[in-house]
Structures are given as structure tokens and as C-alpha cells.
Amino acid sequence: MTAAKIIINEIKGYHRFLQAMIVLVGLGVLASAVRFIFGLGATTHLNDTYPWGLWISFDVVTAVPLAAGAFTIGVVAHVFHIKKLEPLVRPAIITGFLGYSLVCIGLLLDLGQPQRGWHTLVYWNLHSPMFEVSMCVMAYTTVLTLEFLHPVCERFGWHVPLRLLRNLEVPFAVLAASISSLHQSSLGTFFLIAVDKLHNLWYNPLLPLLFILSAIFTGLSIIIFEATLVHRYLRQPDETELLQTLTKIIPWFLGLYLVVKLYALAYLSHGPRFDRPGLTALFLLEMVGGVVVPMVIFSLKRTRTDSSLQLRAATLVLAGLILNRFNVSMFGMIQKNQEIYFPSVIESLVTLGIIAAHILFFVLISKYFPVFEHHPETVDYAIPDRFHKIEGSEEGDKTVKA
Amino acid sequence: MNAGGSYENTKAFLIDTTKCTGCRGCQVACKQWNQLEGEKTHFFSGEGYQNPPQMSEYTFTRVKFKDYKKNGQNEFAFYKEMCMHCNEPACASVCPVGALKKTAEGPVVYEADKCIGCRFCMMACPFGVPKYEWSKAFPLVRKCTGCYSRIKNGLHPACATACPTAITYGTRAEMIKEAENRIKNRPQRYYPKIYGQHEAGGTGVLYLTHQPLDELGFKPVTSRPLPSYTWQALRMVPGIFLTVGGSLSALSWFTHRKERIKREEEMLGKGRSPEAEAHEDREERP
Numbered sequence: 001m002t003a004a005k006i007i008i009n010e011i012k013g014y015h016r017f018l019q020a021m022i023v024l025v026g027l028g029v030l031a032s033a034v035r036f037i038f039g040l041g042a043t044t045h046l047n048d049t050y051p052w053g054l055w056i057s058f059d060v061v062t063a064v065p066l067a068a069g070a071f072t073i074g075v076v077a078h079v080f081h082i083k084k085l086e087p088l089v090r091p092a093i094i095t096g097f098l099g100y101s102l103v104c105i106g107l108l109l110d111l112g113q114p115q116r117g118w119h120t121l122v123y124w125n126l127h128s129p130m131f132e133v134s135m136c137v138m139a140y141t142t143v144l145t146l147e148f149l150h151p152v153c154e155r156f157g158w159h160v161p162l163r164l165l166r167n168l169e170v171p172f173a174v175l176a177a178s179i180s181s182l183h184q185s186s187l188g189t190f191f192l193i194a195v196d197k198l199h200n201l202w203y204n205p206l207l208p209l210l211f212i213l214s215a216i217f218t219g220l221s222i223i224i225f226e227a228t229l230v231h232r233y234l235r236q237p238d239e240t241e242l243l244q245t246l247t248k249i250i251p252w253f254l255g256l257y258l259v260v261k262l263y264a265l266a267y268l269s270h271g272p273r274f275d276r277p278g279l280t281a282l283f284l285l286e287m288v289g290g291v292v293v294p295m296v297i298f299s300l301k302r303t304r305t306d307s308s309l310q311l312r313a314a315t316l317v318l319a320g321l322i323l324n325r326f327n328v329s330m331f332g333m334i335q336k337n338q339e340i341y342f343p344s345v346i347e348s349l350v351t352l353g354i355i356a357a358h359i360l361f362f363v364l365i366s367k368y369f370p371v372f373e374h375h376p377e378t379v380d381y382a383i384p385d386r387f388h389k390i391e392g393s394e395e396g397d398k399t400v401k402a
Numbered sequence: 403m404n405a406g407g408s409y410e411n412t413k414a415f416l417i418d419t420t421k422c423t424g425c426r427g428c429q430v431a432c433k434q435w436n437q438l439e440g441e442k443t444h445f446f447s448g449e450g451y452q453n454p455p456q457m458s459e460y461t462f463t464r465v466k467f468k469d470y471k472k473n474g475q476n477e478f479a480f481y482k483e484m485c486m487h488c489n490e491p492a493c494a495s496v497c498p499v500g501a502l503k504k505t506a507e508g509p510v511v512y513e514a515d516k517c518i519g520c521r522f523c524m525m526a527c528p529f530g531v532p533k534y535e536w537s538k539a540f541p542l543v544r545k546c547t548g549c550y551s552r553i554k555n556g557l558h559p560a561c562a563t564a565c566p567t568a569i570t571y572g573t574r575a576e577m578i579k580e581a582e583n584r585i586k587n588r589p590q591r592y593y594p595k596i597y598g599q600h601e602a603g604g605t606g607v608l609y610l611t612h613q614p615l616d617e618l619g620f621k622p623v624t625s626r627p628l629p630s631y632t633w634q635a636l637r638m639v640p641g642i643f644l645t646v647g648g649s650l651s652a653l654s655w656f657t658h659r660k661e662r663i664k665r666e667e668e669m670l671g672k673g674r675s676p677e678a679e680a681h682e683d684r685e686e687r688p
């Protein structure tokens with residue numbers, strides 16, 4: 001009883017926004033229960049024309065690139081060894097860990113036979129992009145869970161695993177990037193099978209390449225987005241100066257994406273491109289609003305130091321990415337004169353619950369675990385020589401890594 | 403998938419729509435053999451006279467009705483819709499657990515025990531064949547089996563057996579030859595194309611028609627086998643993994659090199675010079 005009381009008292013102390021998130025997560029859990037009791041047909045608006053709906057389009061196809069922050073910053077900070085970016089790594093890993101865990105939950109909710117999810121581990125089909133993605137997602141979720149153990153071990157002072165985890169920091173960053181480049185692109189491969197279904201504005205053989213490129217700039221943008229919001233609403237230090245490095249990288253990837261996209265559209269797509277005004281509008285919105293405009297903003301000198309400009313450009317990139325994934329997985333698939341799919345209340349509640357869960361758990365983890373305190377100036381990054389508690393060292397440059 | 407294999411000797415349906423009377427005996431035979439529930443339908447609930455309005459978990463095949471005008475007279479064209487039993491099926495290639503398979507005999511069959519219910523097969527099929535058990539809490543996919551169990555026992559599929567006029571069943575090579583002969587012998591009767599000969603890389607169901615195919619509602623489908631579209635990307639997976647992993651490992655070896663050397667020097671220095679030892683006094687061990 002007392003434990004419950006402590007928890008209730010703790011929750012009462014939370015900000016009203018967090019309490020709202022708890023309610024949304026609760027509704028999402030309820031909606032998932034309803035989905036399992038009554039089945040997909042009764043609770044969703046999916047049917048034989050729309051076998052995939054909101055859950056695949058958002059919870060999987062969009063959520064995976066939105067969780068790409070962990071691997072991109074891992075490469076920038078650990079592989080390229082730009083040490084000053086270290087403070088951005090841990091929040092990004094939390095975001096990635098939560099993102100991928102929720103992708104797994106979303107995927108299980110969408111499966112007709114979720115209790116057979118393990119079948120992918122046993123019955124291999126190397127020709128299936130879905131097999132490739134599910135193996136990668138499982139592998140990468142494991143890597144992210146191990147990376148997430150970092151703050152957990154620090155919190156509870158488990159120094160033996162911590163020592164091991166620190167040794168593995170760089171290998172994990174490399175592994176994360178390799179696995180991510182596979183499944184982020186394979187999500188694009190999903191839609192290569194939709195020949196004559198997906199509209200020519202999006203269907204081209206370079207779709208996998210476009211998916212990984214957009215995942216990279218989205219990953220970097222989500223770090224800007226998250227760090228800026230955390231600074232504004234969680235009273236954490238302003239990282240604008242560190243984010244400056246990212247604002248220099250992003251426009252290159254946006255530019256590369258734009259070039260590949262236009263090349264594919266001009267030379268690799270077949271048939272009419274601009275025959276349907278609705279789709280053309282969605283395409284232009286995605287390309288101009290989500291790629292060209294943020295590319296210009298990120299290239300401005302003012303953006304290097306202006307935190308609200310950074311946030312605006314990053315938000316545009318994220319919105320453009322979300323629209324792109326919906327265009328590919330849903331809007332672009334709608335044939336002429338076909339009924340229009342609209343998600344049911346249950347589908348919407350589940351997806352809202354998943355988004356709310358992400359925000360809620362992010363705030364809670366950063367509340368109870370050392371996520372932002374992890375600054376190189378205050379924490380010794382060295383592998384502990386003795387299995388003792390690590391005291392803050394006086395020199396930042398004592399950093400030694402395996 | 404027996405990629406690159408020959409499909410000449412797999413079994414195929416030749417459906418001559420000019421001979422179809424629209425009796426729907428095939429629909430009934432299919433329901434009977436597969437023990438499929440009846441559907442409550444309303445006339446004109448779908449497109450024109452066809453009933454049920456579409457294939458579903460309860461209906462693996464149905465006859466489509468198409469009205470058209472010929473010499474000022476209203477005429478009907480019929481054609482039987484069913485699983486096309488592709489030579490290289492898209493559904494089988496995308497299934498993550500390999501629940502769908504092209505058999506050596508010809509039919510594309512489904513192992514319900516493996517299926518995880520991801521519905522990728524439904525997304526992938528260019529003909530919209532696999533249907534889902536939307537009525538169930540733990541649904542599976544349903545589709546025409548090409549009466550695999552009957553074929554294994556030397557019988558012909560239920561629909562082909564029931565059809566009084568339009569369906570011929572035999573090896574794919576024979577059926578193509580037969581269709582070509584019919585077109586050659588009666589050019590006024592037939593549109594000079596066999597639907598299914600090249601569609602989706604060739605299918606196990608071949609159609610002959612009188613009208614142009616698009617007028618009848620046959621979907622134009624690429625002649626390249628669909629699995630090759632995804633495989634051209636997927637085959638690069640091991641290479642990408644090794645390239646990205648290898649180059650990033652090499653890169654991090656270089657970027658961390660300076661620190662590694664510095665640390666090694668410190669360690670060496672500690673063993674030799676007393677100054678270095680004094681410098682490192684915070685590291686001293688008991």
C-alpha cells in the first residue's frame with residue numbers, strides 16, 4: 001500500500017502536461033486491449049483495400065527514421081570523435097531506445113498473430129525486406145538497450161558492467177550505424193514491390209537510398225528539436241553552440257537528398273508524374289517545405305547562433321519527413337476512384353498513446369537517471385581502473401577510450 | 403523460389419472469356435471444395451451485376467461481369483477472377499517467414515501455421531488476391547490454393563472441373579500453345595494477346611478475351627517478375643553492412659589514434675622517468 005501511495009504522491013507532484021501524457025498513455029493501453037479482444041477488423045478501418053494503415057505508416061515507417069538520432073549522433077561524436085558533442089549523445093540514445101521499443105510494440109499491435117512474432121527468427125526468408133527489417137530492428141533494439149544501460153548503471157553504481165559498456169562505446173556506435181543503414185533503407189525497399197501501385201512521384205529504384213539519406217538528416221534534426229525543447233521546458237543548459245556543428249552537417253544531406261530525388265524523378269521514374277493535382281500538391285509540400293526551405297534556413301549564418309531558427313528548421317525537416325513517409329506508404333498508394341482510408345478512433349488512440357508514451361518516458365527517464373548531467377566537464381569518461389565509484393576528475397582531457 | 407527455373411511444366415489454367423457463360427459454377431465449386439461460408443450480399447452492391455462485390459476471406463474466386471455495347475446491342479463479358487499463381491510470386495518473396503510458396507506443381511500455397519499476419523503479401527500482390535480474415539481476433543490470410551490437395555491426388559482443380567465451357571487445365575507450355583492456336587485460327591474472335599503470358603513475369607492463369615484487356619478491367623502489370631524489384635536492393639545488404647561497418651571502424655581507429663598514442667606514452671613514461679611518475683601521482687596504486 002505504501003509503495004502505491006508513494007507513487008501516487010510522486011505523480012501528483014508532476015507537471016500537468018505529464019499528467020495529461022499519463023492519461024493519453026492509459027487510453028492507448030485501453031485501446032490496445034480493445035484491439036486484442038475484438039480483433040483488427042472490428043476496431044480498425046483496415047480492410048482488403050487498405051491492409052496497412054496508420055499503425056504501419058506512422059508507428060513503423062515514420063517512427064523508425066524519427067528514432068535515427070541515436071545512430072547519427074553516435075557516428076558524429078564517437079566515430080568522428082568530436083568529443084564536445086558528448087552531451088548530446090545520451091539524450092539521443094534515450095530517444096532511440098524509446099523509439100525502437102515503441103516501434104516493436106506498434107508492430108506487435110499491427111500483426112494478426114503477434115504471439116508468433118518469433119517466427120521471423122526461425123523461418124528465414126532472405127528475399128523479404130520485412131524479414132530484413134525485423135531482424136535489424138530486433139538487433140538494434142538490443143544494442144540500444146545495452147547503450148541505455150549506461151545511465152542505469154551509473155545511477156545504481158554498478159561499476160563492472162559500466163566498465164565493459166564504456167569499452168564498447170565505439171564498437172556500439174559502429175554497429176548501430178551499420179544496422180541502421182540496412183533497415184532504414186530496407187523500409188524503402190518495402191515499397192519497391194508496389195510496382196504500378198505507388199505513384200511515380202515516389203516510386204523509383206533509388207527509394208532505399210532516399211530513405212537512408214532522409215533518416216540521416218532527420219536523425220540530426222531530431223537531436224536539435226529535442227535538445228532545444230529540453231532546454232526550454234526541462235531547464236537544461238542551452239546547447240545551441242553544440243548544435244551549431246549539426247546545423248553545418250544537415251544542409252549537405254538535405255542537398256544530397258534533393259539531388260538524388262530530382263535525378264530519380266527525372267530519369268528513373270516511368271509514366272506520368274504530375275497527373276494528379278492532389279498528389280502533386282503533397283509532393284511539392286514535402287519537397288519545398290520539408291527539404292528546400294530548411295536547407296536554406298540551415299545554411300544561413302544566423303542559424304548557427306539562433307536557437308529558435310534552428311528549432312524551426314528542424315521542425316520543418318521532421319514535418320517533411322513525416323509527410324514523405326505517409327506519401328510513400330499511404331497517400332501515394334491510393335488509386336484513382338478508390339475509397340479513402342481514415343484511421344478509426346481506436347487506431348488513433350493507440351498511435352497517440354505511443355507518441356505520449358515516448359514523451360512521458362523520456363521526461364521520466366531524464367528525471368530519475370543521469371541523462372543531462374552527463375557532461376564531459378563534470379564526469380570522467382575514463383574506463384575506471386579500479387572497480388570503485390568514479391569521482392569527478394579535475395581534468396576534462398583525461399578522457400581515454402578503448 | 404526456383405529462380406531462373408522453367409515454368410513450362412507447371413500446371414496452368416487457360417480461361418477463355420469468350421466461352422464463359424457467366425454461370426458461376428466455378429464460384430460454387432470453389433466454395434464447396436474449400437468449405438467457405440456463404441456471404442450475405444445485395445444485388446448491385448458492387449460494380450454492375452457481379453456478386454459478391456469483391457473477393458474476400460470467404461470468396462476465393464468470382465466471375466466479373468462487364469457490360470459493353472456491340473452493334474448497338476447490350477452485351478456481357480465475363481471473366482473469372484482468382485489467384486494468378488505467378489511463376490515468381492511477389493507474395494512469396496515478401497513474406498518474412500516464407501509462409502507462401504510456389505510449388506513445383508504450379509499452385510502458390512500458404513502455410514497458415516507459419517504466418518505472423520503482417521499483410522505484406524496483400525500489399526505486394528499486383529492482382530489484389532490475398533484477403534484477410536477481418537472477422538477474427540487472430541486473423542490469417544486466405545486465398546485460392548489452386549486446389550493443391552486435389553492436384554497432388556491427380557485431380558483437376560474444383561473450378562476447372564465444374565466449368566462447362568471456358569476453363570482448360572494443363573501444363574503451362576501446352577496452355578500457351580493452345581491459346582496461340584485459338585488466336586491464330588479465329589482472329590476475329592480474339593484480342594491478340596494472352597493475359598498472363600508475360601504479366602508479372604508470367605502467371606499460372608492465362609486469359610483469352612474478345613475485347614482489349616483494359617476495357618475488360620484487366621490491370622496492366624509489369625512483365626518483369628516482381629521479386630526482382632526488391633531483390634536488386636536487398637542483395638546489397640551484406641555488402642553495405644560490411645562496407646559501412648568496416649569504413650566506420652577504420653575511421654574510428656584513426657580518430658582515436660592520437661589519444662591511444664598519448665596514453666601509451668604515458669604508460670611507458672610512468673615506468674621510466676621519475677618526473678612522469680610524479681606527474682601521474684594521482685594514478686598511484688597502494
